[in-house]
Amino acid sequence: MSVMALLRPTTIRNVAEDQFVVIHPLDDVREEKVDTASLGRMSMTRSAKISLMALRGYLVLMMLLVLYHVIDLSGALNRSVH
Amino acid sequence: MLEETIVATGTDIEMAAVRGRIVRSKWARNALTFLVVFGPGLIVMEADNDAGAVSTYVQAGAQYGTKLLWLLLLLLPVTYFIQEMVVRLGIATGKGHATMIYQRFGKWWGLFSLIDLQLVNFLTLTEFAAIALALGHMNIAPKVGVPVAAAGLMFMVLTGSYRRWEHITVFLCLLDTAWLFIAFKLRPANWGGVFHDTFVAGLPAGGVTTSLVFLMVAIVGTTIAPWQLFFQQSCVADKRLRFADLKWSRLDTFLGAVFTIVVAGCMMIAGNAANVHGLAFSDPAQLARDLQPFAGEAVRSGLLLLMINAAVLGTTAISLSSAWAYGEVKGWPHSLEMPVSKAKGFYATYVVCVALAAAIVLIPGAPLQLIIIGVQVLAGIMLPSAIIFLQLLLNDKQVLGEEYVNKPWNNWVNWTIIIVLFILSLILAAQVVVPNLFPAS
Numbered sequence: 001m002s003v004m005a006l007l008r009p010t011t012i013r014n015v016a017e018d019q020f021v022v023i024h025p026l027d028d029v030r031e032e033k034v035d036t037a038s039l040g041r042m043s044m045t046r047s048a049k050i051s052l053m054a055l056r057g058y059l060v061l062m063m064l065l066v067l068y069h070v071i072d073l074s075g076a077l078n079r080s081v082h
Numbered sequence: 083m084l085e086e087t088i089v090a091t092g093t094d095i096e097m098a099a100v101r102g103r104i105v106r107s108k109w110a111r112n113a114l115t116f117l118v119v120f121g122p123g124l125i126v127m128e129a130d131n132d133a134g135a136v137s138t139y140v141q142a143g144a145q146y147g148t149k150l151l152w153l154l155l156l157l158l159p160v161t162y163f164i165q166e167m168v169v170r171l172g173i174a175t176g177k178g179h180a181t182m183i184y185q186r187f188g189k190w191w192g193l194f195s196l197i198d199l200q201l202v203n204f205l206t207l208t209e210f211a212a213i214a215l216a217l218g219h220m221n222i223a224p225k226v227g228v229p230v231a232a233a234g235l236m237f238m239v240l241t242g243s244y245r246r247w248e249h250i251t252v253f254l255c256l257l258d259t260a261w262l263f264i265a266f267k268l269r270p271a272n273w274g275g276v277f278h279d280t281f282v283a284g285l286p287a288g289g290v291t292t293s294l295v296f297l298m299v300a301i302v303g304t305t306i307a308p309w310q311l312f313f314q315q316s317c318v319a320d321k322r323l324r325f326a327d328l329k330w331s332r333l334d335t336f337l338g339a340v341f342t343i344v345v346a347g348c349m350m351i352a353g354n355a356a357n358v359h360g361l362a363f364s365d366p367a368q369l370a371r372d373l374q375p376f377a378g379e380a381v382r383s384g385l386l387l388l389m390i391n392a393a394v395l396g397t398t399a400i401s402l403s404s405a406w407a408y409g410e411v412k413g414w415p416h417s418l419e420m421p422v423s424k425a426k427g428f429y430a431t432y433v434v435c436v437a438l439a440a441a442i443v444l445i446p447g448a449p450l451q452l453i454i455i456g457v458q459v460l461a462g463i464m465l466p467s468a469i470i471f472l473q474l475l476l477n478d479k480q481v482l483g484e485e486y487v488n489k490p491w492n493n494w495v496n497w498t499i500i501i502v503l504f505i506l507s508l509i510l511a512a513q514v515v516v517p518n519l520f521p522a523s
Binding site (some may be wrong): 002003006007008009010011012013015018019020021022023024025026027028030031033034035036037039040041042048055056058059062063065066067069070073075 | 099100101102103104105107110111114115117156174175181182185186188191194244245249321322323324325327394419438452453455456460463464467468474478480481482483493507511
Protein backbone atom coordinates (compact mmCIF):
# COMPACT_ATOMS: atom_id res chain seq x y z
CA MET A 1 0.00 0.00 0.00
CA SER A 2 1.42 3.40 -0.95
CA VAL A 3 1.92 6.18 1.59
CA MET A 4 -0.77 8.23 -0.15
CA ALA A 5 -3.26 5.36 0.13
CA LEU A 6 -2.33 4.95 3.76
CA LEU A 7 -3.07 8.62 4.41
CA ARG A 8 -6.40 8.60 2.54
CA PRO A 9 -9.16 8.75 5.17
CA THR A 10 -12.27 6.59 5.16
CA THR A 11 -15.50 7.03 7.07
CA ILE A 12 -15.34 5.10 10.35
CA ARG A 13 -18.45 4.23 12.32
CA ASN A 14 -17.17 1.57 14.70
CA VAL A 15 -13.85 0.36 15.89
CA ALA A 16 -12.70 -2.74 17.78
CA GLU A 17 -11.29 -2.29 21.29
CA ASP A 18 -7.79 -3.31 20.18
CA GLN A 19 -7.75 -0.84 17.30
CA PHE A 20 -6.74 2.83 17.10
CA VAL A 21 -8.19 5.63 15.00
CA VAL A 22 -5.91 8.22 13.43
CA ILE A 23 -7.65 11.38 12.28
CA HIS A 24 -6.08 14.05 10.08
CA PRO A 25 -6.24 17.47 11.83
CA LEU A 26 -8.33 18.85 8.97
CA ASP A 27 -10.90 16.05 9.42
CA ASP A 28 -11.01 16.41 13.20
CA VAL A 29 -13.30 18.55 15.32
CA ARG A 30 -11.85 22.06 15.62
CA GLU A 31 -9.82 22.31 18.82
CA GLU A 32 -10.51 25.17 21.22
CA LYS A 33 -7.55 27.58 21.37
CA VAL A 34 -6.63 30.58 23.49
CA ASP A 35 -8.81 33.60 22.69
CA THR A 36 -5.94 36.01 22.01
CA ALA A 37 -8.21 38.73 20.62
CA SER A 38 -9.73 39.39 24.04
CA LEU A 39 -6.33 39.62 25.78
CA GLY A 40 -5.40 42.98 24.29
CA ARG A 41 -1.83 44.24 24.27
CA MET A 42 0.92 42.51 26.19
CA SER A 43 1.69 44.07 29.54
CA MET A 44 5.35 45.05 29.67
CA THR A 45 7.71 46.52 32.23
CA ARG A 46 8.97 50.07 31.74
CA SER A 47 12.42 48.80 30.74
CA ALA A 48 10.93 46.43 28.17
CA LYS A 49 8.93 49.32 26.68
CA ILE A 50 12.05 51.50 26.50
CA SER A 51 13.98 48.63 24.88
CA LEU A 52 11.30 48.25 22.23
CA MET A 53 11.35 51.99 21.56
CA ALA A 54 15.13 51.80 21.13
CA LEU A 55 14.68 48.83 18.79
CA ARG A 56 12.16 50.85 16.79
CA GLY A 57 14.70 53.64 16.37
CA TYR A 58 17.46 51.19 15.44
CA LEU A 59 15.32 49.51 12.78
CA VAL A 60 14.18 52.78 11.23
CA LEU A 61 17.81 53.96 11.15
CA MET A 62 18.99 50.72 9.58
CA MET A 63 16.25 50.81 6.95
CA LEU A 64 17.27 54.34 6.00
CA LEU A 65 20.92 53.24 5.88
CA VAL A 66 20.10 50.37 3.53
CA LEU A 67 17.95 52.66 1.38
CA TYR A 68 20.79 55.18 1.18
CA HIS A 69 23.26 52.42 0.28
CA VAL A 70 21.01 51.04 -2.48
CA ILE A 71 20.45 54.54 -3.94
CA ASP A 72 24.20 55.14 -3.75
CA LEU A 73 24.94 51.84 -5.53
CA SER A 74 22.47 52.73 -8.27
CA GLY A 75 24.59 55.82 -9.03
CA ALA A 76 21.68 58.18 -8.37
CA LEU A 77 23.78 60.23 -5.92
CA ASN A 78 26.49 60.76 -8.59
CA ARG A 79 29.36 60.43 -6.11
CA SER A 80 32.75 60.19 -7.74
CA VAL A 81 34.40 56.78 -7.50
CA HIS A 82 38.06 56.72 -6.54
CA MET B 83 -12.52 14.42 22.29
CA LEU B 84 -13.10 11.18 20.41
CA GLU B 85 -13.71 9.24 23.63
CA GLU B 86 -16.76 11.38 24.38
CA THR B 87 -18.57 10.21 21.26
CA ILE B 88 -17.85 6.49 21.39
CA VAL B 89 -20.28 3.92 22.77
CA ALA B 90 -19.15 0.40 23.71
CA THR B 91 -21.19 -2.45 22.18
CA GLY B 92 -19.54 -5.79 23.00
CA THR B 93 -16.06 -6.02 21.52
CA ASP B 94 -16.73 -3.24 19.01
CA ILE B 95 -17.10 0.41 19.86
CA GLU B 96 -19.78 2.29 17.98
CA MET B 97 -19.03 5.94 17.45
CA ALA B 98 -20.16 9.05 15.64
CA ALA B 99 -18.88 8.79 12.06
CA VAL B 100 -15.41 10.24 11.65
CA ARG B 101 -12.99 10.47 8.72
CA GLY B 102 -9.76 8.69 9.54
CA ARG B 103 -7.76 5.47 9.36
CA ILE B 104 -7.93 2.43 11.62
CA VAL B 105 -4.66 0.84 12.71
CA ARG B 106 -3.97 -2.16 14.94
CA SER B 107 -0.89 -1.24 16.93
CA LYS B 108 0.43 1.72 18.90
CA TRP B 109 3.50 1.73 16.68
CA ALA B 110 1.32 2.04 13.56
CA ARG B 111 -0.77 4.74 15.26
CA ASN B 112 2.34 6.79 16.06
CA ALA B 113 3.79 6.33 12.58
CA LEU B 114 0.54 7.29 10.87
CA THR B 115 -0.04 10.25 13.20
CA PHE B 116 3.45 11.48 12.35
CA LEU B 117 2.70 11.13 8.65
CA VAL B 118 -0.51 13.17 8.88
CA VAL B 119 1.22 15.89 10.90
CA PHE B 120 4.37 15.83 8.75
CA GLY B 121 4.71 18.67 6.24
CA PRO B 122 5.03 22.22 7.56
CA GLY B 123 8.39 21.56 9.24
CA LEU B 124 9.99 19.96 6.20
CA ILE B 125 8.55 22.58 3.84
CA VAL B 126 9.62 25.63 5.87
CA MET B 127 13.14 24.27 6.21
CA GLU B 128 13.68 22.95 2.71
CA ALA B 129 12.02 25.95 1.02
CA ASP B 130 14.72 27.97 2.72
CA ASN B 131 17.23 26.13 0.50
CA ASP B 132 15.93 28.39 -2.24
CA ALA B 133 17.72 29.71 -5.32
CA GLY B 134 19.56 32.35 -3.27
CA ALA B 135 20.70 29.64 -0.86
CA VAL B 136 21.92 27.41 -3.70
CA SER B 137 23.95 30.34 -4.99
CA THR B 138 25.37 31.17 -1.53
CA TYR B 139 26.31 27.60 -0.56
CA VAL B 140 27.81 26.80 -3.96
CA GLN B 141 29.78 30.05 -3.83
CA ALA B 142 31.02 29.18 -0.32
CA GLY B 143 32.19 25.79 -1.61
CA ALA B 144 33.86 27.33 -4.64
CA GLN B 145 35.72 29.93 -2.58
CA TYR B 146 36.59 28.00 0.55
CA GLY B 147 36.08 24.33 -0.34
CA THR B 148 34.55 22.41 2.54
CA LYS B 149 36.07 24.70 5.19
CA LEU B 150 32.73 26.25 6.19
CA LEU B 151 30.75 23.02 6.62
CA TRP B 152 31.00 23.40 10.42
CA LEU B 153 28.97 26.61 10.16
CA LEU B 154 26.07 24.66 8.68
CA LEU B 155 26.24 22.13 11.50
CA LEU B 156 26.20 25.00 13.99
CA LEU B 157 23.11 26.45 12.32
CA LEU B 158 21.17 23.18 12.62
CA PRO B 159 20.16 23.61 16.30
CA VAL B 160 19.71 27.36 15.80
CA THR B 161 17.21 26.96 12.98
CA TYR B 162 15.42 24.15 14.88
CA PHE B 163 15.10 26.13 18.13
CA ILE B 164 13.65 29.16 16.34
CA GLN B 165 11.12 27.20 14.31
CA GLU B 166 10.13 25.02 17.28
CA MET B 167 8.98 28.16 19.08
CA VAL B 168 6.84 29.05 16.08
CA VAL B 169 5.26 25.60 16.15
CA ARG B 170 4.34 25.94 19.84
CA LEU B 171 2.85 29.38 19.27
CA GLY B 172 0.90 28.23 16.22
CA ILE B 173 -0.55 25.17 17.92
CA ALA B 174 -1.45 27.03 21.12
CA THR B 175 -3.17 29.96 19.42
CA GLY B 176 -4.32 28.53 16.08
CA LYS B 177 -3.33 31.89 14.63
CA GLY B 178 -0.58 33.22 12.40
CA HIS B 179 2.44 35.24 13.45
CA ALA B 180 1.19 38.52 11.96
CA THR B 181 -2.03 38.29 14.01
CA MET B 182 -0.07 37.69 17.19
CA ILE B 183 2.19 40.73 16.65
CA TYR B 184 -0.83 42.93 15.89
CA GLN B 185 -2.81 41.72 18.89
CA ARG B 186 -0.01 41.70 21.46
CA PHE B 187 2.25 44.59 20.35
CA GLY B 188 -0.17 46.96 18.65
CA LYS B 189 -0.66 48.44 15.21
CA TRP B 190 2.77 50.07 14.77
CA TRP B 191 4.70 46.85 15.19
CA GLY B 192 2.04 44.89 13.30
CA LEU B 193 2.29 47.21 10.32
CA PHE B 194 6.06 47.37 10.56
CA SER B 195 6.42 43.59 10.51
CA LEU B 196 4.00 43.35 7.59
CA ILE B 197 5.92 45.94 5.55
CA ASP B 198 9.18 44.30 6.55
CA LEU B 199 7.83 40.93 5.42
CA GLN B 200 6.70 42.43 2.12
CA LEU B 201 10.07 44.06 1.44
CA VAL B 202 12.04 40.98 2.37
CA ASN B 203 9.71 38.83 0.29
CA PHE B 204 11.02 40.59 -2.79
CA LEU B 205 13.55 37.76 -2.48
CA THR B 206 11.25 35.94 -4.90
CA LEU B 207 12.93 38.06 -7.57
CA THR B 208 16.03 35.92 -6.93
CA GLU B 209 13.92 32.81 -7.48
CA PHE B 210 12.58 33.92 -10.85
CA ALA B 211 15.99 35.23 -11.91
CA ALA B 212 17.36 31.74 -11.14
CA ILE B 213 14.55 30.08 -13.11
CA ALA B 214 15.31 32.36 -16.09
CA LEU B 215 19.04 31.54 -15.84
CA ALA B 216 18.55 27.78 -15.56
CA LEU B 217 16.02 27.73 -18.41
CA GLY B 218 18.41 29.77 -20.53
CA HIS B 219 21.06 27.06 -20.08
CA MET B 220 18.45 24.48 -21.13
CA ASN B 221 17.73 26.47 -24.31
CA ILE B 222 14.26 27.51 -23.14
CA ALA B 223 13.53 31.20 -23.59
CA PRO B 224 12.84 32.91 -20.21
CA LYS B 225 9.93 34.77 -21.86
CA VAL B 226 8.24 31.39 -22.22
CA GLY B 227 9.64 29.52 -19.21
CA VAL B 228 9.17 32.17 -16.50
CA PRO B 229 5.42 32.71 -17.18
CA VAL B 230 4.93 28.92 -17.33
CA ALA B 231 6.70 28.54 -13.96
CA ALA B 232 4.58 31.37 -12.51
CA ALA B 233 1.40 29.73 -13.81
CA GLY B 234 2.45 26.39 -12.27
CA LEU B 235 3.14 28.10 -8.94
CA MET B 236 -0.32 29.66 -8.98
CA PHE B 237 -2.02 26.42 -10.02
CA MET B 238 -0.50 24.40 -7.15
CA VAL B 239 -2.00 26.80 -4.60
CA LEU B 240 -5.36 27.62 -6.18
CA THR B 241 -6.81 24.10 -5.92
CA GLY B 242 -8.71 24.85 -2.72
CA SER B 243 -7.10 21.95 -0.87
CA TYR B 244 -4.42 22.36 1.78
CA ARG B 245 -3.57 18.69 1.52
CA ARG B 246 -3.05 18.81 -2.25
CA TRP B 247 -0.72 21.79 -1.93
CA GLU B 248 1.15 20.09 0.92
CA HIS B 249 1.56 16.79 -0.97
CA ILE B 250 2.92 18.58 -4.06
CA THR B 251 5.28 20.70 -1.98
CA VAL B 252 6.55 17.79 0.14
CA PHE B 253 7.20 15.88 -3.10
CA LEU B 254 9.22 18.83 -4.44
CA CYS B 255 11.15 18.99 -1.14
CA LEU B 256 12.00 15.30 -1.35
CA LEU B 257 13.27 15.77 -4.92
CA ASP B 258 16.15 17.59 -3.24
CA THR B 259 17.52 14.21 -2.15
CA ALA B 260 19.07 14.34 -5.65
CA TRP B 261 21.62 16.74 -4.12
CA LEU B 262 23.05 13.76 -2.22
CA PHE B 263 23.73 11.95 -5.51
CA ILE B 264 25.27 15.09 -7.01
CA ALA B 265 27.50 15.54 -3.94
CA PHE B 266 28.50 11.87 -4.17
CA LYS B 267 29.32 12.26 -7.87
CA LEU B 268 31.37 15.42 -7.20
CA ARG B 269 32.83 14.16 -3.92
CA PRO B 270 36.34 15.25 -3.02
CA ALA B 271 39.02 12.58 -2.93
CA ASN B 272 39.54 13.17 0.77
CA TRP B 273 36.33 12.24 2.62
CA GLY B 274 38.20 12.52 5.90
CA GLY B 275 38.67 16.22 5.19
CA VAL B 276 34.93 16.69 4.71
CA PHE B 277 34.29 14.92 8.03
CA HIS B 278 36.94 17.06 9.74
CA ASP B 279 35.60 20.34 8.31
CA THR B 280 32.07 19.41 9.39
CA PHE B 281 32.87 18.71 13.01
CA VAL B 282 35.92 20.92 13.65
CA ALA B 283 35.40 24.67 13.30
CA GLY B 284 38.18 26.51 11.56
CA LEU B 285 38.91 29.41 9.25
CA PRO B 286 40.01 28.99 5.65
CA ALA B 287 43.57 29.93 4.66
CA GLY B 288 43.81 33.72 4.55
CA GLY B 289 41.96 34.27 7.83
CA VAL B 290 39.22 36.86 8.33
CA THR B 291 38.66 38.83 5.14
CA THR B 292 35.80 40.98 3.83
CA SER B 293 34.59 38.26 1.49
CA LEU B 294 34.71 35.60 4.24
CA VAL B 295 32.71 37.79 6.66
CA PHE B 296 30.14 38.61 3.97
CA LEU B 297 29.83 34.97 3.02
CA MET B 298 29.42 33.83 6.62
CA VAL B 299 26.77 36.48 7.26
CA ALA B 300 25.10 35.48 3.99
CA ILE B 301 25.09 31.80 5.04
CA VAL B 302 23.46 32.68 8.38
CA GLY B 303 20.98 35.02 6.66
CA THR B 304 20.18 32.37 4.09
CA THR B 305 19.64 29.60 6.62
CA ILE B 306 17.41 31.61 8.98
CA ALA B 307 14.97 34.03 7.36
CA PRO B 308 12.14 36.20 8.78
CA TRP B 309 9.54 34.82 6.36
CA GLN B 310 10.00 31.37 7.91
CA LEU B 311 8.50 32.52 11.21
CA PHE B 312 5.37 33.81 9.49
CA PHE B 313 5.15 30.86 7.12
CA GLN B 314 5.33 28.00 9.59
CA GLN B 315 3.00 29.52 12.16
CA SER B 316 0.37 30.24 9.52
CA CYS B 317 0.88 26.79 8.01
CA VAL B 318 0.43 25.11 11.40
CA ALA B 319 -2.71 27.21 11.99
CA ASP B 320 -4.11 26.47 8.51
CA LYS B 321 -3.51 22.74 9.02
CA ARG B 322 -5.32 23.07 12.36
CA LEU B 323 -2.66 21.09 14.23
CA ARG B 324 -3.80 20.02 17.68
CA PHE B 325 -2.02 20.16 21.05
CA ALA B 326 -1.49 16.39 20.81
CA ASP B 327 0.32 16.91 17.51
CA LEU B 328 3.05 19.05 19.10
CA LYS B 329 5.62 16.28 19.58
CA TRP B 330 5.13 15.06 15.99
CA SER B 331 5.32 18.60 14.68
CA ARG B 332 8.58 19.08 16.59
CA LEU B 333 9.90 15.88 15.00
CA ASP B 334 8.78 17.13 11.57
CA THR B 335 10.64 20.40 12.18
CA PHE B 336 13.77 18.64 13.45
CA LEU B 337 13.89 16.20 10.54
CA GLY B 338 13.27 19.11 8.17
CA ALA B 339 16.18 20.98 9.72
CA VAL B 340 18.49 17.96 9.45
CA PHE B 341 17.47 17.31 5.82
CA THR B 342 17.94 20.96 4.91
CA ILE B 343 21.39 21.20 6.47
CA VAL B 344 22.48 17.95 4.80
CA VAL B 345 21.26 19.26 1.43
CA ALA B 346 23.02 22.59 2.06
CA GLY B 347 26.22 20.68 2.82
CA CYS B 348 25.82 18.80 -0.48
CA MET B 349 25.52 22.16 -2.26
CA MET B 350 28.79 23.26 -0.66
CA ILE B 351 30.44 20.01 -1.78
CA ALA B 352 29.15 20.67 -5.33
CA GLY B 353 30.72 24.14 -5.16
CA ASN B 354 33.93 22.58 -3.89
CA ALA B 355 34.22 20.77 -7.24
CA ALA B 356 34.65 24.19 -8.89
CA ASN B 357 37.39 24.94 -6.38
CA VAL B 358 39.13 21.64 -7.16
CA HIS B 359 38.93 22.09 -10.95
CA GLY B 360 39.75 25.81 -10.81
CA LEU B 361 36.46 26.90 -12.39
CA ALA B 362 35.32 30.51 -12.13
CA PHE B 363 31.55 31.02 -12.36
CA SER B 364 29.04 33.78 -11.73
CA ASP B 365 25.99 31.62 -10.94
CA PRO B 366 25.14 27.94 -10.28
CA ALA B 367 23.74 27.51 -13.81
CA GLN B 368 27.11 28.43 -15.26
CA LEU B 369 28.77 26.05 -12.79
CA ALA B 370 26.47 23.26 -14.03
CA ARG B 371 27.64 23.90 -17.60
CA ASP B 372 31.31 24.10 -16.64
CA LEU B 373 31.18 20.91 -14.60
CA GLN B 374 29.75 18.87 -17.48
CA PRO B 375 33.15 17.83 -18.93
CA PHE B 376 34.21 16.48 -15.52
CA ALA B 377 30.94 15.14 -14.12
CA GLY B 378 28.77 14.33 -17.13
CA GLU B 379 25.43 15.38 -18.54
CA ALA B 380 23.41 13.96 -15.63
CA VAL B 381 25.09 16.31 -13.16
CA ARG B 382 24.64 19.30 -15.49
CA SER B 383 20.92 18.62 -16.01
CA GLY B 384 20.46 17.68 -12.36
CA LEU B 385 21.98 20.93 -11.12
CA LEU B 386 19.83 23.02 -13.48
CA LEU B 387 16.62 21.18 -12.54
CA LEU B 388 17.43 21.38 -8.83
CA MET B 389 18.03 25.09 -9.18
CA ILE B 390 14.55 25.48 -10.69
CA ASN B 391 13.08 23.24 -7.98
CA ALA B 392 14.73 25.35 -5.26
CA ALA B 393 13.29 28.50 -6.84
CA VAL B 394 9.79 27.02 -7.08
CA LEU B 395 9.87 25.90 -3.42
CA GLY B 396 11.17 29.27 -2.26
CA THR B 397 8.56 31.18 -4.23
CA THR B 398 5.55 29.20 -3.07
CA ALA B 399 6.60 29.39 0.61
CA ILE B 400 7.63 33.05 0.61
CA SER B 401 4.56 34.21 -1.34
CA LEU B 402 2.26 32.15 0.86
CA SER B 403 3.76 33.71 4.00
CA SER B 404 2.75 37.11 2.58
CA ALA B 405 -0.72 35.95 1.58
CA TRP B 406 -1.40 34.42 5.00
CA ALA B 407 -0.06 37.49 6.83
CA TYR B 408 -2.20 39.89 4.77
CA GLY B 409 -5.25 37.68 5.20
CA GLU B 410 -4.77 37.61 8.97
CA VAL B 411 -4.18 41.32 9.38
CA LYS B 412 -6.92 42.43 6.99
CA GLY B 413 -9.39 39.94 8.43
CA TRP B 414 -9.88 38.23 5.06
CA PRO B 415 -10.68 34.52 4.92
CA HIS B 416 -7.22 32.97 4.52
CA SER B 417 -6.96 29.24 4.15
CA LEU B 418 -5.68 26.89 1.48
CA GLU B 419 -8.71 24.74 2.32
CA MET B 420 -11.02 27.42 0.93
CA PRO B 421 -12.01 27.70 -2.71
CA VAL B 422 -10.83 30.82 -4.55
CA SER B 423 -14.35 32.27 -4.52
CA LYS B 424 -14.41 32.32 -0.71
CA ALA B 425 -10.88 33.68 -0.07
CA LYS B 426 -10.34 36.08 -2.95
CA GLY B 427 -8.08 38.53 -1.09
CA PHE B 428 -5.82 35.75 0.22
CA TYR B 429 -5.36 34.09 -3.17
CA ALA B 430 -5.09 37.45 -4.94
CA THR B 431 -2.17 38.42 -2.66
CA TYR B 432 -0.39 35.17 -3.51
CA VAL B 433 -1.02 35.61 -7.25
CA VAL B 434 0.15 39.25 -7.18
CA CYS B 435 3.36 38.29 -5.29
CA VAL B 436 4.20 35.58 -7.82
CA ALA B 437 3.15 37.57 -10.91
CA LEU B 438 4.97 40.74 -9.83
CA ALA B 439 8.27 38.94 -9.22
CA ALA B 440 7.99 37.07 -12.54
CA ALA B 441 7.15 40.28 -14.40
CA ILE B 442 10.03 42.32 -12.89
CA VAL B 443 12.52 39.61 -13.84
CA LEU B 444 11.33 39.79 -17.46
CA ILE B 445 11.75 43.59 -17.68
CA PRO B 446 14.85 44.18 -19.82
CA GLY B 447 17.56 46.05 -17.88
CA ALA B 448 15.76 45.94 -14.52
CA PRO B 449 18.30 46.52 -11.69
CA LEU B 450 17.76 43.03 -10.27
CA GLN B 451 21.15 42.70 -8.60
CA LEU B 452 20.65 46.00 -6.80
CA ILE B 453 17.19 45.04 -5.53
CA ILE B 454 18.41 41.60 -4.42
CA ILE B 455 21.41 43.00 -2.52
CA GLY B 456 19.21 45.60 -0.82
CA VAL B 457 16.63 42.99 0.16
CA GLN B 458 19.23 40.53 1.46
CA VAL B 459 20.92 43.17 3.61
CA LEU B 460 17.52 44.26 4.91
CA ALA B 461 16.60 40.66 5.73
CA GLY B 462 19.83 40.25 7.69
CA ILE B 463 19.21 43.43 9.67
CA MET B 464 15.55 42.66 10.41
CA LEU B 465 16.02 39.04 11.46
CA PRO B 466 17.19 39.55 15.08
CA SER B 467 14.32 41.92 15.86
CA ALA B 468 11.80 39.48 14.36
CA ILE B 469 13.16 36.81 16.71
CA ILE B 470 12.92 39.21 19.67
CA PHE B 471 9.15 39.42 19.15
CA LEU B 472 8.99 35.66 18.88
CA GLN B 473 10.93 35.38 22.12
CA LEU B 474 8.59 37.84 23.90
CA LEU B 475 5.53 35.97 22.64
CA LEU B 476 6.97 32.66 23.82
CA ASN B 477 7.27 34.10 27.33
CA ASP B 478 3.69 35.31 27.27
CA LYS B 479 1.93 33.17 29.89
CA GLN B 480 -1.46 34.70 29.08
CA VAL B 481 -1.21 33.24 25.59
CA LEU B 482 0.70 30.02 26.17
CA GLY B 483 0.02 29.13 29.78
CA GLU B 484 2.59 27.40 32.00
CA GLU B 485 2.78 24.30 29.83
CA TYR B 486 3.82 25.83 26.51
CA VAL B 487 5.67 28.93 27.61
CA ASN B 488 9.48 28.98 27.18
CA LYS B 489 11.50 27.21 29.85
CA PRO B 490 14.54 29.07 31.31
CA TRP B 491 16.95 27.02 29.16
CA ASN B 492 14.90 27.96 26.07
CA ASN B 493 15.38 31.61 26.95
CA TRP B 494 19.13 31.24 27.48
CA VAL B 495 19.51 29.54 24.11
CA ASN B 496 17.29 32.03 22.31
CA TRP B 497 18.83 35.17 23.79
CA THR B 498 22.26 33.81 22.83
CA ILE B 499 21.01 33.32 19.27
CA ILE B 500 19.53 36.84 19.23
CA ILE B 501 22.78 38.41 20.50
CA VAL B 502 24.86 36.54 17.89
CA LEU B 503 22.44 37.55 15.12
CA PHE B 504 22.55 41.18 16.29
CA ILE B 505 26.35 41.15 16.20
CA LEU B 506 26.24 39.70 12.67
CA SER B 507 23.69 42.28 11.53
CA LEU B 508 25.84 45.06 13.02
CA ILE B 509 28.89 43.69 11.16
CA LEU B 510 26.79 43.71 8.00
CA ALA B 511 25.68 47.29 8.64
CA ALA B 512 29.25 48.34 9.48
CA GLN B 513 30.51 46.85 6.22
CA VAL B 514 27.90 48.84 4.33
CA VAL B 515 29.13 52.06 5.98
CA VAL B 516 32.85 51.20 6.09
CA PRO B 517 33.52 48.84 3.16
CA ASN B 518 37.22 48.41 4.08
CA LEU B 519 36.55 47.27 7.64
CA PHE B 520 38.23 43.89 7.06
CA PRO B 521 41.20 43.08 4.79
CA ALA B 522 40.13 42.58 1.17
CA SER B 523 41.85 39.20 0.79
